[in-house]
Amino acid sequence: MKENTRNYLIIAALFVAVFALVTVKNLKTQQHTETIVEGLADDSVVGQGQPVLLELGSHSCVPCQRMMPVLDDLSKTQDDFVVSFVDVWAVEGKSAQYGIQAIPTQIFFAKDGTELYRHTGFYGKDEILAKWKELLAK
Secondary structure (H helix, E strand, O other), X not given: OHHHHHHHHHHHHHHHHHHHHHHHHHHHHHHHHHHHHXXXXXXXXXXOOOOEEEEEEOOOOHHHHHXXXXXXXXXXXOOOOEEEEEEOXXXXXXXXXXXXXXXXXXXXXXXXXXXXXXXXXXXXXXXXXXXXXXXXXX
């Protein structure tokens, strides 16, 4: 009987430890994502005289969270376009406004606000820069 109780206590302790680790990891990911997005503008920059990469996603979407470091890096390392983010689950009407079917969606806008290109899903930094090079060369 003592052996069974000890085994149950070990299993319970392991369960609590795993639960605590998962919770802490999720909190760190959420805080990191919110920090990254804080520095990014919203869609009000579209059509204001600079090319814009607008990411339409959500803080709660895993592929969108994978995009955050890419967006953060681009916003800090290049000057050819503005990087913006809109959380379509938090801001009502933005999905419909931009015709979003799935997130994350990246929309490339010209200086005058004309849509140049759209991509859905994760989009790496090198691919984004290559697409901008192609679009800005036109």
